[in-house]
Amino acid sequence: MWLVRHIGLLVDRKPSQPHAFMYTSHTDRMFQLLSTLLGGFLALLGGMATTLYLQFRAPATERRARSRQAADELLSILIELRRMGFDPAISAESGLARREPASREWEDLRTSLLLRMESQTLLISSPEVRKRLTFIADALHSSDALKAFEGVAEKWSRTELCTDGMNCLGAYLRDERNLPPESYMAGRARSAMNTAAEIIEEEERARKTRQDEEEK
Secondary structure: OHHHHHHHHHHHOOOOHHHHHHHHHHHHHHHHHHHHHHHHHHHHHHHHHHHHHHHHHHHHHHHHHHHHHHHHHHHHHHHHHHHOOOOOOEOOOOOOEOOOHHHHHHHHHHHHHHHHHHHHHOOOOOHHHHHHHHHHHHHHHOHHHHHHHHOOOHHHHHHHHHHHHHHHHHHHHOOOOOOOOOOHHHHHHHHHHHHHHHHHHHHHHHHHHHHHHHHO
């Protein structure tokens, strides 16, 4: 500020006629110097602001890109799961389970796809989508409970649950505000999983009771 006031005094001062050109030239040089310094300072501030913006913005952009890439991968996994046929262990004629090499390969593929589904779900940025997909993966792991307590064959429950997951991912990739409601099969899967959990808890309590009685 003192430099600006000094320049103002130089401008307001009434110099003698022989030295008028000298004062005018000096003032012009001072204003040029100030303009250069101010321009450099503003450029520095602009560069710092841009750097800070990119530093804070880049991680969010990268997370979003990874999330959408994971969503694409999840769609492929769900499509492959849905296209899988019946377990070869189930005889179409007798309905009896018989374990064969083809059945083991089928089970290995199904397990591998579910593990990939779980790992890719961790990369989804939306908590709501992540929760829905995690439940679908858990329900697909619990196909035996669905069959035992709801009477739904593994192939049909898998088809419906995969479709549910695909609809959820489609809404996410379209940036829709709300996800589609859960399918009827998702409700049945939740009921079967709760029933299975209750039975396990009852068996655990009974086991602990027997153990306590034996220790007495």
